[in-house]
Amino acid sequence: xxxxxxxxxxLETIDSLRSRKARPDLERICRMVRRRHxxxxxxxxxxxxxxxxxxxxxxxxxxxxxxxxxxxxxxRKCRKRAEPTTDSSSSGESLGxxxxxxxxxxxxxxxxxxxxxxxxxxxxxxxxxxSPCPDPLPxxxxxxxxxxxxxxxxxxxxxxxxxxxxxxxxxxxKASASKDKRLVDVAGGSGSSLQRDAASSANRRAEGDKALGxxxxxxxDDEREEKTCPSVSSAVSxxxxxxxxxxxxxxxxxxxxxxxxxxxxxxxxVDLGDRLVAAVRSLSERHRGSAATRGHAPxxxxxxxxxxxxxxxxxxxxxxxNRVKVVLEREIERGRLRRTRxxxxxxxxxxxxxxxxxxxxxxxxxxxxxxxKKVT
DNA sequence: TCGTGCGCACGTT
DNA sequence: AACGTGCGCACGA
Numbered sequence: 001x002x003x004x005x006x007x008x009x010x011l012e013t014i015d016s017l018r019s020r021k022a023r024p025d026l027e028r029i030c031r032m033v034r035r036r037h038x039x040x041x042x043x044x045x046x047x048x049x050x051x052x053x054x055x056x057x058x059x060x061x062x063x064x065x066x067x068x069x070x071x072x073x074x075x076r077k078c079r080k081r082a083e084p085t086t087d088s089s090s091s092g093e094s095l096g097x098x099x100x101x102x103x104x105x106x107x108x109x110x111x112x113x114x115x116x117x118x119x120x121x122x123x124x125x126x127x128x129x130x131s132p133c134p135d136p137l138p139x140x141x142x143x144x145x146x147x148x149x150x151x152x153x154x155x156x157x158x159x160x161x162x163x164x165x166x167x168x169x170x171x172x173x174k175a176s177a178s179k180d181k182r183l184v185d186v187a188g189g190s191g192s193s194l195q196r197d198a199a200s201s202a203n204r205r206a207e208g209d210k211a212l213g214x215x216x217x218x219x220x221d222d223e224r225e226e227k228t229c230p231s232v233s234s235a236v237s238x239x240x241x242x243x244x245x246x247x248x249x250x251x252x253x254x255x256x257x258x259x260x261x262x263x264x265x266x267x268x269x270v271d272l273g274d275r276l277v278a279a280v281r282s283l284s285e286r287h288r289g290s291a292a293t294r295g296h297a298p299x300x301x302x303x304x305x306x307x308x309x310x311x312x313x314x315x316x317x318x319x320x321x322n323r324v325k326v327v328l329e330r331e332i333e334r335g336r337l338r339r340t341r342x343x344x345x346x347x348x349x350x351x352x353x354x355x356x357x358x359x360x361x362x363x364x365x366x367x368x369x370x371x372x373k374k375v376t
Numbered sequence: 377t378c379g380t381g382c383g384c385a386c387g388t389t
Numbered sequence: 390a391a392c393g394t395g396c397g398c399a400c401g402a
Contacts, residue, residue: 022396
């Protein structure tokens with residue numbers, strides 16, 4: 001049960017950030033809620049998780065980072081906005097309506113995909129097809145299913161998704177923007193479907209809800225988690241559809257990796273991949289070195305970008321954020337890099353190397369692949 | 377230092 | 390072409 005008060009604050013904050021053209025990520029949300037309402041960030045985070053589970057808030061991975069969306073506002077894929085619910089300003093109350101129509105899809109978002117934190121990794125979902133999760137949500141809409149399958153086609157902007165909400169596993173959403181359009185997947189356990197209704201249900205759930213959320217709140221902390229949602233992964237990974245993806249990334253070899261795509265354009269990417277890894281390594285060491293900074297967070301995309309730009313890469317090469325992201329995702333997928341829950345990039349733990357990517361990675365790989373293609 | 381506003385590039389539909 | 394998203398930068402407090 002998320003507290004109505006928090007729900008309102010959080011949704012309001014998300015809307016505010018969006019209107020400011022700032023990414024509604026955990027950090028900003030917590031900060032803004034704290035500033036505006038004095039709420040404790042941990043509490044905010046916990047409430048956010050609940051909202052995610054309730055699907056009042058969607059957790060998505062967009063352009064390589066985690067973003068949170070107001071479920072009530074997402075969706076309407078139709079461009080024509082029939083009308084912006086003006087009112088609802090932010091609160092989520094209006095969810096009902098909106099949701100009902102659409103399901104959220106990605107609004108145009110290019111990205112909605114599920115996200116997750118790191119948990120999935122270990123889990124290795126194998127079962128993909130089956131979701132271990134019991135699927136609390138009963139509601140599944142028929143339609144959803146169909147689309148689900150399609151999900152994989154990949155979301156565009158997003159890089160990857162994973163499940164679990166921070167901490168609790170369940171709640172993330174994936175909306176893939178795939179071409180199909182709407183597909184949001186909620187991890188919440190539903191293994192599959194639910195998303196669509198989610199919104200609607202969300203409303204109702206909002207208050208009483210909990211049905212799903214019940215999962216547990218576990219540790220709030222996220223980090224650890226283990227549990228994650230297999231379901232999600234299942235969606236993704238399992239999907240039979242993935243075009244080529246499933247292949248393990250064996251290729252990781254350093255440059256050799258380029259092999260992935262024969263297209264020439266990729267070449268630069270490949271090389272960029274190496275530079276990227278080197279950049280992360282360098283930045284990581286730098287951080288580490290500097291004062292034992294344990295506190296210092298691992299480098300983020302921004303930092304890496306900055307580093308790369310100072311390193312001068314291929315002549316004439318244009319280092320756009322997007323391009324770096326794509327390559328970054330690819331390296332993550334290959335296991336040469338690892339993304340932390342907060343979206344920072346680090347080197348993989350020694351033990352695990354590139355070798356095994358984890359479901360999440362796989363997924364990202366998929367997407368990545370698509371992205372890569374597109375990119376060029 | 378932090379919160380905002382917003383131009384602009386990108387990706388999707 | 391219309392949109393949604395969010396980075397990066399400028400500004401004000």
